[in-house]
Amino acid sequence: MTWQNRHEGRPSSSRGASNVIEGPGGLESTTSTEEKEDSATSSVKEEEEEGLILPNMEEIKELSEEIEQILPSDFDFEFEEEIESQPYLDASFKEELEEKMKSSKYMKMLSSRKRLPAYKQRQEIIDLVNSNQIIVLSGETGCGKTTQVPQFILDDYIEKGKGSLCNVVCTQPRRISAISVAERVADERGEKQLEQSSVGYSIRLENRLPRKNGSILFCTTGIILRRLESDQKLKSVSHIIIDEVHERDLLCDFLMVVVKDLVALRPDLRVIVMSATLNAEKFSQYFNNCPHINIPGFTFPVKQHFLEDVIQLTKYRPDPEPTQRHKSKRYPKWKKYMMEEEEQEEWNMKAWARNLPTDQYSPNTISALTQIDTKKINLDLVMELLRHIVNKMEDGAVLVFVPGWKEISDLNKLLLEDSRINSRDLRIVPLHSLMPTVNQRDIFERPPAGIRKIVIATNIAETSITIDDIVYVIDCGFVKVKDFNPEKGLQTLESFPVSRANAQQRKGRAGRVQAGHCFHLFTSLQYAEMKEYIAPEILRTRLEELCLMIKILKLGKIESFVNKALDVPSAEAVKAAIVNLQNLQALDDNEELLPLGYHLARLPLDPHTGKMILFSAMFGCLDPICLIAACLNFKSPFFTPLGKEAQADRCRKALAGDSPSDHIMLLKAFKKWEIASRNGNGRKFCYDNFMSENVCKMLMKMKKQFAELLYNIGFVNSLDPRNKVANIHSDNENLITAVICAGLYPNIAKVHRVAKPNRSTVSVILQNGTKGYLHKGSVNANETYFPSKWLIYHKVMKTMAVNVYDCSVVSPYPLLFFGGKISFSLTNVKGRDRECVEIDGWIPFWTERATYDLVKDLRKQLDKILEDRIVSPRAVDLTVSSKEQVIINAIVDLISKEEVTHHDFRDDDQWDSNEVDY
DNA sequence: GAGCACTGC
Numbered sequence: 001m002t003w004q005n006r007h008e009g010r011p012s013s014s015r016g017a018s019n020v021i022e023g024p025g026g027l028e029s030t031t032s033t034e035e036k037e038d039s040a041t042s043s044v045k046e047e048e049e050e051g052l053i054l055p056n057m058e059e060i061k062e063l064s065e066e067i068e069q070i071l072p073s074d075f076d077f078e079f080e081e082e083i084e085s086q087p088y089l090d091a092s093f094k095e096e097l098e099e100k101m102k103s104s105k106y107m108k109m110l111s112s113r114k115r116l117p118a119y120k121q122r123q124e125i126i127d128l129v130n131s132n133q134i135i136v137l138s139g140e141t142g143c144g145k146t147t148q149v150p151q152f153i154l155d156d157y158i159e160k161g162k163g164s165l166c167n168v169v170c171t172q173p174r175r176i177s178a179i180s181v182a183e184r185v186a187d188e189r190g191e192k193q194l195e196q197s198s199v200g201y202s203i204r205l206e207n208r209l210p211r212k213n214g215s216i217l218f219c220t221t222g223i224i225l226r227r228l229e230s231d232q233k234l235k236s237v238s239h240i241i242i243d244e245v246h247e248r249d250l251l252c253d254f255l256m257v258v259v260k261d262l263v264a265l266r267p268d269l270r271v272i273v274m275s276a277t278l279n280a281e282k283f284s285q286y287f288n289n290c291p292h293i294n295i296p297g298f299t300f301p302v303k304q305h306f307l308e309d310v311i312q313l314t315k316y317r318p319d320p321e322p323t324q325r326h327k328s329k330r331y332p333k334w335k336k337y338m339m340e341e342e343e344q345e346e347w348n349m350k351a352w353a354r355n356l357p358t359d360q361y362s363p364n365t366i367s368a369l370t371q372i373d374t375k376k377i378n379l380d381l382v383m384e385l386l387r388h389i390v391n392k393m394e395d396g397a398v399l400v401f402v403p404g405w406k407e408i409s410d411l412n413k414l415l416l417e418d419s420r421i422n423s424r425d426l427r428i429v430p431l432h433s434l435m436p437t438v439n440q441r442d443i444f445e446r447p448p449a450g451i452r453k454i455v456i457a458t459n460i461a462e463t464s465i466t467i468d469d470i471v472y473v474i475d476c477g478f479v480k481v482k483d484f485n486p487e488k489g490l491q492t493l494e495s496f497p498v499s500r501a502n503a504q505q506r507k508g509r510a511g512r513v514q515a516g517h518c519f520h521l522f523t524s525l526q527y528a529e530m531k532e533y534i535a536p537e538i539l540r541t542r543l544e545e546l547c548l549m550i551k552i553l554k555l556g557k558i559e560s561f562v563n564k565a566l567d568v569p570s571a572e573a574v575k576a577a578i579v580n581l582q583n584l585q586a587l588d589d590n591e592e593l594l595p596l597g598y599h600l601a602r603l604p605l606d607p608h609t610g611k612m613i614l615f616s617a618m619f620g621c622l623d624p625i626c627l628i629a630a631c632l633n634f635k636s637p638f639f640t641p642l643g644k645e646a647q648a649d650r651c652r653k654a655l656a657g658d659s660p661s662d663h664i665m666l667l668k669a670f671k672k673w674e675i676a677s678r679n680g681n682g683r684k685f686c687y688d689n690f691m692s693e694n695v696c697k698m699l700m701k702m703k704k705q706f707a708e709l710l711y712n713i714g715f716v717n718s719l720d721p722r723n724k725v726a727n728i729h730s731d732n733e734n735l736i737t738a739v740i741c742a743g744l745y746p747n748i749a750k751v752h753r754v755a756k757p758n759r760s761t762v763s764v765i766l767q768n769g770t771k772g773y774l775h776k777g778s779v780n781a782n783e784t785y786f787p788s789k790w791l792i793y794h795k796v797m798k799t800m801a802v803n804v805y806d807c808s809v810v811s812p813y814p815l816l817f818f819g820g821k822i823s824f825s826l827t828n829v830k831g832r833d834r835e836c837v838e839i840d841g842w843i844p845f846w847t848e849r850a851t852y853d854l855v856k857d858l859r860k861q862l863d864k865i866l867e868d869r870i871v872s873p874r875a876v877d878l879t880v881s882s883k884e885q886v887i888i889n890a891i892v893d894l895i896s897k898e899e900v901t902h903h904d905f906r907d908d909d910q911w912d913s914n915e916v917d918y
Numbered sequence: 919g920a921g922c923a924c925t926g927c
Contacts (some may be wrong), residue, residue, distance in 0.1 A: 604926035
C-alpha cells in the first residue's frame, strides 16, 4: 500500500487550512501486518447487490477463504512440553552466535546496543537474575530494558553452552508493542527470516513463533493467561518477564498474583518484573522485598514548565468573563468537594503564589495565579501558549494532551478561527480512538518546512501512539478515568486531574528524538502534591471475567485469590461480580463453575456475549451473532471524523434501514462491506460509510475464532462460522434479536420518552430505576416511533449523563422465553383489574391467563432442553425433527412471526401509565 | 442530554 493509492480518486486538499479532516470518512492507512490483506480482498466477481440483511454463504465464501489464508492456522508452539537439555542445539546456538559476531551488520547493531544504559549494566543484570528467583528492574522509556534484558538472558545461556534450556517469555500490555518490540529485537539479532528465529511474538489471532528452544517470545498478557489454562506451571518457560507493570492494568495485576504463587511450584523459574522508576519499590515489596535494580534513563532532556512559568512566558491574564463558546464546566468530581477542603486548597495556592520569587515571576503573573481556576481545563490558556509556541519558538511539532472528544473539538475550532495564528501554517491532527486519524499515516509524517504540526490527543498518545517528531508537549492536566460503582452497577467515565505518573509520561513524549519542552498547566505546588498514580484498573472495573478466570485456572476461592493482589478490590465489587455470575447460572452457590460457566470462562468474551454465541449455535444464527459479539467486545467498525458527527449518525441510520436496532444495522453494514470487498470496493465502501476496514477485517477474524471455539466445545459441526446447518435462521431478524436478548438479559431499558423531532434524544429507564438517554450514536437515538418500548442493550455508562450506547428494540416473546422469571398477576389499572404477565417483576405484558399458562409451559420445556445442551454440548441440526426440536421450532416460529403493532409514543402521557397493550 | 485507553486459542 503506497501513499498514492491511499488517495485513489480523491483529491487531497493539502492547501489552505490544512486540517487533516477530509471527505466523508477520512482516510485510513494500513499497518504493515495488514498490507497483505489489501491484495487478498480485491478480487473482482460480478454479483448483484441485494438489499439482504445477512451474508449469503455462496457470495462470500470466496472472501472467507481468502481471510482464512491469512489466519494463523495452528498453534504448534507447545507450552506443555517441559524444557529438556539438548546438547546438539546448545552447540549449534553457540556456533550461530559466534558466527554472528563476525558479521559487520550484527557488530554495528551491537555497538549501538552498547550505547543503551541497560547494556552498561548487562553483567550486573545477568548476575542478579541468575542469583535470584524474582527481581524488579526499573528504568525509564529509552533505557533499553525491554529490548535488551531478554537478549542478555538468552545470550548468557547460549554463551555458557546451555542455550536449549532458555525460553524467555516477555509479556506486553498492548498488541502493538509485542509486535514492534519483537521486530526490533529480531533486527538486532540479525534474524530477519522467520523460520527458526530465536525471537517471535504471539498476540490474539496473530503470531510468529520463535524456535522451540533457546528463544524469546513477546506476547500480550492475555495470551500468557490463556496458555496457563493448558499449562498451569508454564513448564516450557525458563524466564518470565512482566513488562510495564507500573501501568497496573487488570491482566497484569492478575498475572502477578499467579506468578507470585507459581514460583513456589517452579523453583527453577526466573521472574523479572519491569516497571518505570516511580514507585518501583512497591513491586519489590510485593514480591517479598526482592532485589531491585534501577537503570537510569536515556531520552533527550525535556525542560519542564509549570503553570507559573507558562503565565510568566505568555503574560496570560485570566479573562474575568470567559467567552461563552468554550467555557467549560467544572468537572463533576469537584462539585463533591466544593466545601471547606477546596477553599483551603485555594487559599494555600494563593499563599504559595504570593511567595514566589519576584525576580522570576512578575506581579502580574502572581496576580493571575491567584485568580486562575485550576480545577477546570483552560483552553484560553492553551491557545495563548500555542500562539507563543507557533509564533515565537523554534520549529517542532506540538502535542496537546486533553481529556476527551469535546476538548479536542473545541480546541480544533479555536485554532482554526484564531486571528493571531495563521491556520494555513498549521497541520492540526485530532487524535482519538474513535476518529479515523488513529489509522492515518499523517500523524507520523513531518510536515513541510514552515508548517507546524499540532496534535490534539487524548491519553492515546501517552502510551499507544508514539509520534517521534514532537518537541513541545502541552499537558492540560486532566485525564478521563473509567470507574465502576458496584452498588449501582454503573460504569462511569469522568475527567480527573492527572497523576504524577501521567505528567512524567506526557513530558517524556517531547524528548524522543531531540531536546524538548513540556508545559504543564498546573502549578509546581500542585505537581508536588498530586497523586503518584491513578488507581489501578482492578479497583475500577467489573470483575466478572476476572472471577471466571480464577475458576477456570483453578486458583481457589475467588475472595482469597483477589486478596493476594497488589491492590485488593472492595468486597462489594467482588460480591457484585459473583452474584451476577450466579444469576447467569455460571457459578453455583459455592462459587464453583456450572457447565455454562465453564464454557463462558473459555471464551475470550464477557459472560453475556459469551452466552449469546452459545445460544446462536443452538438456534441456527451463528454467523450474525458471532459478528455482533465480536463488535460488542472488541470495537465498533464505525468511526467519526471530527466535525462530521451528525453526518456519520445519518449514515448509520441509513444503513439500518427500517430496523430499530444498532445490532442489525451492524449486520447490514457488514454484509454490504463484504459484497463491496468482493468487487474490489471494500475500501471505498468503508470510506463512504465512516467505517474502518482494518476493524472489519479484525471482526471477521474474531468471528472465525468464535466458531472454532464453539467447534472445540462441540456446539457446532464445522469450523466455518458460515456453515449452513448453524445458519439456518441467519436471515431472521426477529430470532437474531431474541438471541441477543438471551445473552444480554437483564440489560433491558424501557423507553421513557421518545425523541421530539430535531430536538431531543430518547430517554429511557433502566431496571434499577435510573434514568438515562440513548447515546447520540445509536440508530434509535432520535426515534419518534417504537414498535415496543423494551430495548436490549450491552453497554451503559455514566458520563455527563447516563447513556445507553447500543440497543435493539425487543418484542414480548423473546423476553418471555429468554428473559427472567415470569409470573402472573392481576394489576389494577384505572380502577379495572387487568391480567398481566410480568418478567422479573418489572416488564409487564397484558395478557390472558391461558396465554400465560401456554408460555409458562413452553418456557419450562425450553429451559430444560437448553440446560441439557449446555451440560452435554452437541451440534444441533435444526432440520432434523426430534421431540426436543419440535419445541424449539415452535418457539422459533412464534418469535419469527411475531409482529408488534407500531405504537405512536409521541403522546407523552402514554408513558406514565402502563397502557401499552400487546 | 455525544464517545480515556487496553486486552483474550
